Amino acid sequence: GAVVSQHPSWVICKSGTSVKIECRSLDFQATTMFWYRQFPKQSLMLMATSNEGSKATYEQGVEKDKFLINHASLTLSTLTVTSAHPEDSSFYICSARVETSGVTQETQYFGPGTRLLVL
Amino acid sequence: GQNIDQPTEMTATEGAIVQINCTYQTSGFNGLFWYQQHAGEAPTFLSYNVLDGLEEKGRFSSFLSRSKGYSYLLLKELQMKDSASYLCAAMDSNYQLIWGAGTKLIIKP
Numbered sequence: 001g002a003v004v005s006q007h008p009s010w011v012i013c014k015s016g017t018s019v020k021i022e023c024r025s026l027d028f029q030a031t032t033m034f035w036y037r038q039f040p041k042q043s044l045m046l047m048a049t050s051n052e053g054s055k056a057t058y059e060q061g062v063e064k065d066k067f068l069i070n071h072a073s074l075t076l077s078t079l080t081v082t083s084a085h086p087e088d089s090s091f092y093i094c095s096a097r098v099e100t101s102g103v104t105q106e107t108q109y110f111g112p113g114t115r116l117l118v119l
Numbered sequence: 120g121q122n123i124d125q126p127t128e129m130t131a132t133e134g135a136i137v138q139i140n141c142t143y144q145t146s147g148f149n150g151l152f153w154y155q156q157h158a159g160e161a162p163t164f165l166s167y168n169v170l171d172g173l174e175e176k177g178r179f180s181s182f183l184s185r186s187k188g189y190s191y192l193l194l195k196e197l198q199m200k201d202s203a204s205y206l207c208a209a210m211d212s213n214y215q216l217i218w219g220a221g222t223k224l225i226i227k228p
Contacts, residue, residue: 034216043206043220044162094160097214106151108216113161 002028004096006111013084014119020080021114023094029074030096034108035067038091050077084118091115121145123219125207130225131197139205139222141194146214151183151190154206156221162206164214165192202226 003026013019023033031052036044048069049057056069067081077096081088092115095108122144129138142150150169154162168174168183168190180193192205204221211217 043218046215046218049215107164107167109164110154111159 001108002026002036002096002098003108004094004109004111006094006114008114009112010117012117012119014084015085018052018080018082019084019116020078021092021094021116023077023079023096023111025075025096025109028096028098030077030098032097033077033081034079034095034097035069036095037095038113040092045091047079058116081116084116086118089116089118121209121211121217123207123209124197124216125219125222127220127225128223128225130227131194133197133199133226134226135197136193136195137224138199139194139224141190141192141207141209141219142208143188143190143207143209143217143219145209145211148203149210149212149214151181152208152210153179153181153190153192154208155202156206158203165205173204197226199228 005048007022011019016088020116035047037047045067046059046064048070050071052074058064066082071077078092091113093113098107122183125141125175138212150167152167155165156162158193168181171185173182183190204223206217206221
């Protein structure tokens with residue numbers, strides 16, 4: 001399957017600092033990437049849809065000024081958590097959509113996730 | 120509204136067969152996905168169904184009935200490593216995935 005990488009895999013930061021998380025599609029181009037957040041023992045929560053070359057679409061309740069998303073190329077999307085607070089501590093996972101022409105299939109492949117701990 | 124239902128937890132015995140059911144209600148439909156997620160890890164893709172019927176892939180099979188809004192994931196010859204959460208997700212008309220809460224599968228020796 002398609003490979004998606006995420007960096008860093010884990011990060012600990014002080015409250016008030018900003019953290020940038022990178023999501024890369026390694027062997028394919030992704031016009032659409034997704035950012036999810038997952039709290040312990042809960043399902044994935046979609047935060048935003050990132051489209052290459054345009055502004056991200058945020059889900060209701062997600063602060064776009066706090067969670068900055070940049071999808072500058074077909075293989076890279078970044079999520080920046082600005083002025084992080086302890087309640088932002090979570091597991092952040094990106095996914096990239098593989099669009100296969102000729103076949104109705106739009107599978108999402110996930111990166112390994114980034115654990116963020118804000119002290 | 121859009122909704123995905125799947126059991127919260129299931130228990131099965133090593134070597135046995137288990138079926139995890141999923142029902143969905145979405146605005147439009149562009150396919151049903153199953154993902155496996157081990158504790159502390161990101162989900163991994165298992166299967167995709169968009170047409171009615173059974174898709175077999177090794178020990179795992181996935182079934183879809185669009186008229187019933189129903190899917191199941193069938194796991195055969197269970198192994199201890201299959202202990203994980205299994206997430207059902209339906210893709211709506213906007214190509215957004217609507218996620219179920221996941222089914223935690225516990226495999227006992």
